[in-house]
Amino acid sequence: MMFFTPAYAAEETLSTTAVTEVPDSGGVISPPPSETETFMMNIGMLLVLGVLFYLLMIRPQQKRFKEHANMLQAMGPGVKIVTQGGLIGTIDKVISDHEIQVDIGNGIKVSMMRSYIIGRYEDNIPSSSKVANDDKKNKKDKSAK
Numbered sequence: 079m080m081f082f083t084p085a086y087a088a089e090e091t092l093s094t095t096a097v098t099e100v101p102d103s104g105g106v107i108s109p110p111p112s113e114t115e116t117f118m119m120n121i122g123m124l125l126v127l128g129v130l131f132y133l134l135m136i137r138p139q140q141k142r143f144k145e146h147a148n149m150l151q152a153m154g155p156g157v158k159i160v161t162q163g164g165l166i167g168t169i170d171k172v173i174s175d176h177e178i179q180v181d182i183g184n185g186i187k188v189s190m191m192r193s194y195i196i197g198r199y200e201d202n203i204p205s206s207s208k209v210a211n212d213d214k215k216n217k218k219d220k221s222a223k
Contacts, residue, residue, distance in 0.1 A: 150192045158199040161190065166199055 111119070153159065157169050159180065167182035173189060180188050196202065 149197060150195060153192075153195070153198075160196045160199050160202045162194045162196055 153169060155169050155171055158166065159169060160166055161180075165180075165182055165188075167180040167188070170179045170181045170187055172178050176192055177189060178192055178195075180190055182188055
């Protein structure tokens with residue numbers, strides 16, 4: 079009983095001979111790398127990836143944290159701030175290194191952690207809040223005086 083057609087069997091023998099033939103490379107075939115070479119290449123690649131991960135992800139984040147901590151330490155009473163919750167207020171007094179009292183308007187004073195401050199209010203105002211023709215109004219007012 080024959081399971082293969084003669085055409086398929088002939089094609090199979092052609093493909094196996096094509097794979098076993100090596101093109102002329104000057105008679106020199108490089109041996110595969112040894113286990114230690116392969117291991118060292120893998121370790122080297124892991125080290126390169128670790129350095130890239132540190133430079134692109136960890137270092138910039140640490141820099142931002144340090145800048146934020148310095149900004150928080152420099153803030154004192156009278157500074158207008160924005161909190162993570164979106165509240166805008168003025169620092170009324172510093173209770174401790176980690177806690178401040180914020181006046182959010184109408185005499186309402188709230189105690190909060192310093193770490194919940196995003197930054198100064200002036201730094202967080204989007205530039206798009208400026209009216210497009212505001213400069214023209216100022217020029218007209220100055221010329222009328």
